[in-house]
Amino acid sequence: MSGAFEIDDEGGYWVLGGLGGELGGATRWSASESRSDVDDPLADSDATTANARLTRAFGPVALELGGRWWRYADAVAARVLRTGVTFEGERGYVGVAGEFRRSDFEPFAVATLVELGNGTLLPVTATADCDLDDRSVGIHAGWFGERWHVMGEFVSHDYDAASCGFDSPGLERLMRARRDVFVQLAGRVTTSLSRSAARRVTEDNAFLDHRWGIAAGIEGARVGYRLRYDRAEEVFAGLASETYTFGVSIPRASGTVIDLYACATSSDGLGTAALVGVSIDLAL
Secondary structure (H helix, E strand, O other), X not given: OEEEEEEEOOOOEEEEEEEEEEOOOOEEEEEEEEEEEOOOOOOOXXXXXXXXXXXXXXXXXXXXXXXXXXXXXXXXXXXXXXXXXXXXXXXXXXXXXXXXXXXXXXXXXEEXXXXXXXXXXXXXXXXXXXXEEEEEEEEEEEEEOOOEEEEEEEEEEEEOOEEEEEOOOOOHHHOEEOHHHHHHHOHHHHHHHHHHHOOHHHOOOOOEEEEEEEEEEEEOOOOEEEEEEEEEEEOOOOOEEEEEEEEEEEEOOOOOEXXXXXXXXXXXXXXXXXXXXXXXXXXX
């Protein structure tokens, strides 16, 4: 059983509860649900996420299959399928993972001039109903000793053109909307999503272009310490963010682990925000 809670200095929060266990000696499962909310005039909304994952080990090779459902306020709902494979050696591991995500946007009103690729301005007054598919590929690797570890990861996303329907005629050229056109059509929604991507408490399901991170840790006699750096860029407005994390892990004799951490995130256009969090893994 696991739980976690984070709160930032702007009133945003994230809370998670989960269960996990073994099915035989080589198969592990986990399921969790989380909720987040932020206080932002341009992105004041809540999100709910449900996760499920199954991992099966075949000697040093572990195969992963997972799914995720996510809803961001009244703006968009997404379904995610994840697969991965990891090779674990005596002193390290390396793995690759891929995700496919379909995002269904709630119908939204459009009343604007849309600039097409050839410079033509097309007046649009309609209600749009759009969905967006993307795929991501990532690699992760780590090395460890008796009392230390280092790791790194990189994930890149590739987006299709958005598929849109309209309740007004004459908009056939917008039914397959490239990224720049979709941002013009769904400006209010994409602005909110861009800003939420730059907040730690709402970044888990962000529409990113890419993300990478590195971390290192050392285990003391009674506690462990870790440092982590992450950098990400979201896809709609190109906002970049950097996050620095310092954490302390406290293992208990029962097998329970308590993790305390603090983060500082610097984001384009949003300045710097601080966050503190706690997570607990209970051994049952």
